[in-house]
Each structure stands twice: as C-alpha cells, then as structure tokens.
Amino acid sequence: MPTISECQQLLRGASLRVTRPRVAVLSAVHDHPHADTDSIIRAVRSDLPEVSHQTVYDSLNALTAVGLVRRIQPSGSVARYESRVGDNHHHVVCRACGVIADVDCAIGEAPCLTASDGRGFSIDEAEVIYWGLCPDCVRSQTARSHP
Structure with a gap:
C-alpha cells in the first residue's frame, strides 16, 4: 500500500496534477483491489466526505487512462478497478x-x-x-x- 507521498509521486510521474481526490482514489484502489465504483466512493468519502461521485468517476478515468489503475469488467458484473498494472x-x-x-x-x-x-x-x-x-x-x- 503506497503512502500519500508515494501516491503523489505516482501521479506526478504520470504527468497528472496532484489533487486530494486523485490521491484518495488511487489510495482506495490500492487498499481495495477489485473494488467497484461505489466501494471506492465510500472509501474515498471516509477521508474526503465532500467528494462528489463525478469527481471519483473522473479520477478513475484519468488514472486508468495513464495506466496507474486497471479497469476490469467480468461478464455480468459492474466495472472494477485494481492497481496491479x-x-x-x-x-x-x-x-x-x-x-x-x-x-x-x-x-x-x-x-x-x-x-x-x-x-x-x-x-x-x-x-x-x-x-x-x-x-x-x-x-x-x-x-x-x-x-
């Protein structure tokens, strides 16, 4: 599990702007492998109660686009996210x-x-x-x- 500082470095290394929601989402994905979006939102809100659904979705999309997170969707299942990439x-x-x-x-x-x-x-x-x-x-x- 990466520290907050390590999450920040990963974001910078991927040329993403470091924001509290992105750090929280990346950390939540590391802490909860194969979690669905709702589980990630709940995990992020434990640290950032004011974060919106859209912000978490946007963060997941940005993290996936740069390869820090992998999105999987087994047949008949909702999308899930993992940090093993x-x-x-x-x-x-x-x-x-x-x-x-x-x-x-x-x-x-x-x-x-x-x-x-x-x-x-x-x-x-x-x-x-x-x-x-x-x-x-x-x-x-x-x-x-x-x-």
Missing part, C-alpha cells in the same frame, strides 16, 4: 459470491496467450477470466449437500 495478469471470478482474485499468466510473458492468427495486429495484452467457485462457496455448497 503492467504485468498482464488474469482473474478468477466466483460464480456464487462474485469475489475476484488475481491469477498470474500461465505461460510466459505478455501476451501470455499467443493468438493462433493475430490478423496483423500487434498484440500487447491478453485478457482471460476464469470462472468457478471460491473455496468458501465450495465449502458452503458441500456442507449444504452433506448435512
């Missing part, structure tokens, strides 16, 4: 409770999946989402089926 990792999503976890690339470096036919594209990222049940939901399901 630049390593082309993937995600696993629980079908029951919706929890999301990071999964490292299975093969090699980015892109870890080589397209069988790239159609002339210069591919620099592969996105894979694995679906299943998290350990807690598996235990819960097993307990229900074996009373």
Whole structure:
C-alpha cells in the first residue's frame, strides 16, 4: 500500500496534477483491489466526505487512462478497478459470491496467450477470466449437500 507521498509521486510521474481526490482514489484502489465504483466512493468519502461521485468517476478515468489503475469488467458484473498494472495478469471470478482474485499468466510473458492468427495486429495484452467457485462457496455448497 503506497503512502500519500508515494501516491503523489505516482501521479506526478504520470504527468497528472496532484489533487486530494486523485490521491484518495488511487489510495482506495490500492487498499481495495477489485473494488467497484461505489466501494471506492465510500472509501474515498471516509477521508474526503465532500467528494462528489463525478469527481471519483473522473479520477478513475484519468488514472486508468495513464495506466496507474486497471479497469476490469467480468461478464455480468459492474466495472472494477485494481492497481496491479503492467504485468498482464488474469482473474478468477466466483460464480456464487462474485469475489475476484488475481491469477498470474500461465505461460510466459505478455501476451501470455499467443493468438493462433493475430490478423496483423500487434498484440500487447491478453485478457482471460476464469470462472468457478471460491473455496468458501465450495465449502458452503458441500456442507449444504452433506448435512
């Protein structure tokens, strides 16, 4: 988890103006990986109660545009944000409770999946989402089926 000073340095390094809302949003994303926008707004408002929804949305868009934050949106889910960027990792999503976890690339470096036919594209990222049940939901399901 970066300090406020480190968040400020990250913003400057990305040529973004350092503002309290941007620092708070970046910090909230670091503190709450895979959080949705409403969760980030709640986290930011714990430090900056007056911040508007629009300011948080604008900050998330700016942070995503410069690569400090990654936006993911598994099928059927709202957008979520994470601070783990630049390593082309993937995600696993629980079908029951919706929890999301990071999964490292299975093969090699980015892109870890080589397209069988790239159609002339210069591919620099592969996105894979694995679906299943998290350990807690598996235990819960097993307990229900074996009373």
